[in-house]
Amino acid sequence: MQMNNELKCNLITVIVDYGKGSKVVSVAKKEGVRGATITLGRGTSNLLINKFLSITEIRKEIVFMVTNTNTCQKALTALTNKFHLDKPNHGIIFTIGLDRFYGYHDKENENLCEKAGKSMYKAIFVIVDKEKGEEVVESATKAGAKGATIINARGSGVHEQKRLFNFPIEPEKEIVLMITKEDLAKDIIDAIRKDMDIDAPGMGILFVLDVKDTVGLIG
Known part of the structure; x- marks a missing residue:
């Protein structure tokens, strides 16, 4: 049977300190996330001690993961608890519903993506x-x-x-x-x-x- 590769899905984005990106992926995979992409970024610091030391930029890793809705919720909870993302200065996590997605191979999920409203x-x-x-x-x-x-x-x-x-x-x-x-x-x-x-x-x-x-x- 031909599999439909367009799924009901979400993009999970996690921003953490440099060196933690792979750990984020490891925790997410245990909750069913099948893959991730990590990019480098930089954040700014307003801490007085960092300004005194002329450290106003902090290296960050940005983790992108696409997964189905059920797995998204489990990963969100696990990552928040593991990395204390609900506390200040521990990182940021957010999710976005996707308009379309291809390349996700999961035979247990064959539902179509939820379509967003029209945009130019x-x-x-x-x-x-x-x-x-x-x-x-x-x-x-x-x-x-x-x-x-x-x-x-x-x-x-x-x-x-x-x-x-x-x-x-x-x-x-x-x-x-x-x-x-x-x-x-x-x-x-x-x-x-x-x-x-x-x-x-x-x-x-x-x-x-x-x-x-x-x-x-x-x-």
Whole structure:
């Protein structure tokens, strides 16, 4: 039976201090999350001692995880309790309902994503192996995309876990972000799914968010 890979799903985003990203993923996986992407970021500090020492920026890790609604709630509770995210200065966690999502392989869940309201623009995120981001952009451009941003990251998923001397290795990833008009989104998504074989295990994931307001877009 052909599996439907478009699921009722949520994007979990966790922002924690540098070095904790992999621990966040480990806890989430125990609750059923099947993969994650970690990117580097930086936060600002208003603590007086840090200002005195000229330390006003703190390295952060941002963890993105896409999962179904039931698993999302379990992961949210587990992560909040484990990392004390309900207390000040311990991190931030939030979830966003997704408009569309492809590349999630779970035979126990075949429900469609809940569709968000119509918006003029869509944000398309594609996470693929390092050096494949340009291929995604090329595919999207042929389908009508006007531009894209490629972000370096690392991934940890059930189809890509490798070990060296019993230590897990997290492969490098690229996140491709495109903002496009709603009427072009389907053609772009279909082109990327076909050209990058997104629906095959371990080949990447693609998800779509509604964009409320935009400034600076051309075309």
